[in-house]
Amino acid sequence: MKSTITRILLSAVTALTLLSGPVFAQEKSIVVSSTTSTEQSGLFGFILPIFKMKTGIEVKVVAVGTGQALDIGRRGDADVVFVHDKPAEEKFVAEGYATKRVEVMYNDFVLIGPKSDPAKIAGGRDIKAAFQKIATAQAPFVSRGDKSGTHAAELRYWKDSGVAVAPTLTWYKETGSGMGPALNTASAMNGYILADRATWLSFKNRGDLVILVQGDPKLFNQYGVMLVNPAKFPHVKKAEGQAFIDWITSKNGQDVIASYQIGGEQLFFPNARK
Known part of the structure; x- marks a missing residue:
């Protein structure tokens, strides 16, 4: 009786593992530290579901002031930093916390x-x-x-x-x-x-x-995006983070940003360099 119960439990665990394994394996996510303006304006709520639909990558946003967002990147607690203070962003790159700053949009x-x-x-x-x-x-x-x-x-x-x-x-x-x-x-x-x-x-x-x-x-208010340097923080999700940057600066991502409006007025103007 005891061995029968054990076999049943093992079979159930094996079945659950087989069912859930591929699901968990497909889950991909990144952390983006960004400004309150991209969050409170509703931009992220508009564009991120589209990005997830296209890539399967979920974006978890930490919305704080640009200075705090950069500090989160300096601690390696984000995969991507998306902010709007060009001098501070260039300093972030010069310090080695990112290797490149890419312009995305402005208002x-x-x-x-x-x-x-x-x-x-x-x-x-x-x-x-x-x-x-x-x-x-x-x-x-x-x-x-x-x-x-x-x-x-x-x-x-x-x-x-x-x-x-x-x-x-x-x-x-x-x-x-x-x-x-x-x-x-x-x-x-x-x-x-x-x-x-x-x-x-x-x-x-x-x-x-x-x-x-x-x-x-x-x-004039320019926004830039940076992948946190994986050479400094090996746990950074380089592929997924770069996929986000590539999409948001692609024609599709730029068109999605341009299409976001409130009351018929465009909020952000894409200007990623092609």
């Missing part, structure tokens, strides 16, 4: 503020002049303060404007959060804020906030 930053516009910047195109007026008026300004690509751009604009900002200023508030939560804070405070256009278009809790300054060439 732009916009300066958001209340309709009442106490700094009187509405309709302007000069981001430097707008920041100077905000500082002069000491109008409430919300900064992400999270070392993200958007935060890095904001700090460059303050520097170009000759304005030294710090959390100790009564009118300058750092949230240490992603784009969506920072926009929520600006909406509650009726404050000014620099945002990427994609997240702004997908943002619902606008309150009295509107776009006040746009169109300055300095507001």
Whole structure:
């Protein structure tokens, strides 16, 4: 009796192994550390199911500020880094954490503020002049303060404007959060804020906030993608990670990015070099 039960159990285990083995063998996934803008704009929710359908590779996204996303790559905790701070990305490559940076797409930053516009910047195109007026008026300004690509751009604009900002200023508030939560804070405070256009278009809790300054060439916002260096981190899924990069920069991937819209407005503009 005991031997019969043992044979039945062994047969069941063998059958389960045979059934489940190929399924598990086919499961492929990568970790992509990226910015909150690609996640909160809805872009990843739109493109990743298409990528998985074509390749069978599931993409697990860790959406944080660009600085944090790069740090995740530096620890070898991601296979691919997809961010938007070109100087920081080039430093990442120079440090040996990736061997190549590939440009994928772009959009732009916009300066958001209340309709009442106490700094009187509405309709302007000069981001430097707008920041100077905000500082002069000491109008409430919300900064992400999270070392993200958007935060890095904001700090460059303050520097170009000759304005030294710090959390100790009564009118300058750092949230240490992603784009969506920072926009929520600006909406509650009726404050000014620099945002990427994609997240702004997908943002619902606008309150009295509107776009006040746009169109300055300095507001150009480029995104790049990098495979974390497998020579430094052997566990990096090189083949799957490269498959993601190859697809997102291919004609098909670029067309999918271009087709993503909200309210009839395109959020990202593909510009991978062919």
